[in-house]
Amino acid sequence: MRNLKTIRLVVIRTQELGESDKLITGYSKEKGKIQLLAKGAQRSLKRFVNKLELFSYLTIQYNDKYRLPIINWAELLDSFLPLRQCYNSYTTAILICEHFYYWTAADDGDKELFNCLLWFLGELARQPARNSQILVLFLSKFYDRLGYRPDLTACAVCGKLDNTAAPFAFRTAHGAIICRRCSVERGAIPLALPTIKLLSLAFELPVGKLSRLKLNNRACREALNLFRCYGRYLLDRDMQAWQSTYPHFNK
Ligand SMILES: [Zn+2]
Structure with a gap:
């Protein structure tokens, strides 16, 4: 599965997409700003519960085969509750x-x-x-x-x-x-x-x-x-x- 990548990021913005998906924007050390799709996240699938929230520090595995990479799983490192x-x-x-x-x-x-x-x-x-x-x-x-x-x-004029x-x-x-x-x-x-x-x-x-x-x-x-x-x-x-x-x- 060479399309599977792992990254650590902080969630800096979340947006609901359609009925059930969520668009996550994160900031990471390696890739800077990155946008990822969490399919079914709005239906509170167990693997995403309370994880893909604003400010969360996460390890995420995603599939980058798609133009908008899809999140496989996420592990919470700090929620900054x-x-x-x-x-x-x-x-x-x-x-x-x-x-x-x-x-x-x-x-x-x-x-x-x-x-x-x-x-x-x-x-x-x-x-x-x-x-x-x-x-x-x-x-x-x-x-x-x-x-x-x-x-x-x-002072930029007189110093x-x-x-x-x-x-x-x-x-x-x-x-x-x-x-x-x-x-x-x-x-x-x-x-x-x-x-x-x-x-x-x-x-x-x-x-x-x-x-x-x-x-x-x-x-x-x-x-x-x-x-x-x-x-x-x-x-x-x-x-x-x-x-x-x-x-x-x-x-
Ligand atoms: Zn001056």
């Missing part, structure tokens, strides 16, 4: 998964991104109260890995990064910050100096050490606004999940 039991963790986890859905491609596996996904879902499951901070740290790593790290080293130049503003079109003295532009994304310093640290620290960073409400608000606006600029659309997670943010 707490993510389904707290509304804020749930919507934050969906936002993380949607980033993988929209920003990654098929046949483009990335071990670091995959480990990042597992680590952040785990953190979110363990510390639901820190959901906004965890999201900021995730986005720092995610954008950085994709090559879209915002340039926060200093200063100190309190006399604060507050700063992020410009999506340049992917960089401009200080108060160099810009009077309205509608730019405000960033206080402590937020800039925290984000700069988040870009540098290895994933496993990120939990030592503590972000207050202001830093979270500014950073999330930055990533949302920058993402919308890069992707040329606002992701639906942002609207349900942070409906009060700038449109």
Whole structure:
């Protein structure tokens, strides 16, 4: 059976197909984003019960003879159950998964991104109260890995990064910050100096050490606004999940 393949993935989206099938989108270390068909999954066949759910970390055997590979069996490695039991963790986890859905491609596996996904879902499951901070740290790593790290080293015009130049503003079109003295532009994304310093640290620290960073409400608000606006600029659309997670943010 040379068409049978085994893969480990995290389910990042599920869709019902017709009367009884389910379309599973996962992110895997080897193949990046992958779509698979689970035949009969809606009729809760025993082999799939409670396994092909959003956020599940699975080993899957599939047959790749078909254009849309068909799942043979699935084994649950971690369900990240707490993510389904707290509304804020749930919507934050969906936002993380949607980033993988929209920003990654098929046949483009990335071990670091995959480990990042597992680590952040785990953190979110363990510390639901820190959901906004965890999201900021995730986005720092995610954008950085994709090559879209915002340039926060200093004002892009005068090269200063100190309190006399604060507050700063992020410009999506340049992917960089401009200080108060160099810009009077309205509608730019405000960033206080402590937020800039925290984000700069988040870009540098290895994933496993990120939990030592503590972000207050202001830093979270500014950073999330930055990533949302920058993402919308890069992707040329606002992701639906942002609207349900942070409906009060700038449109
Ligand atoms: Zn400046």
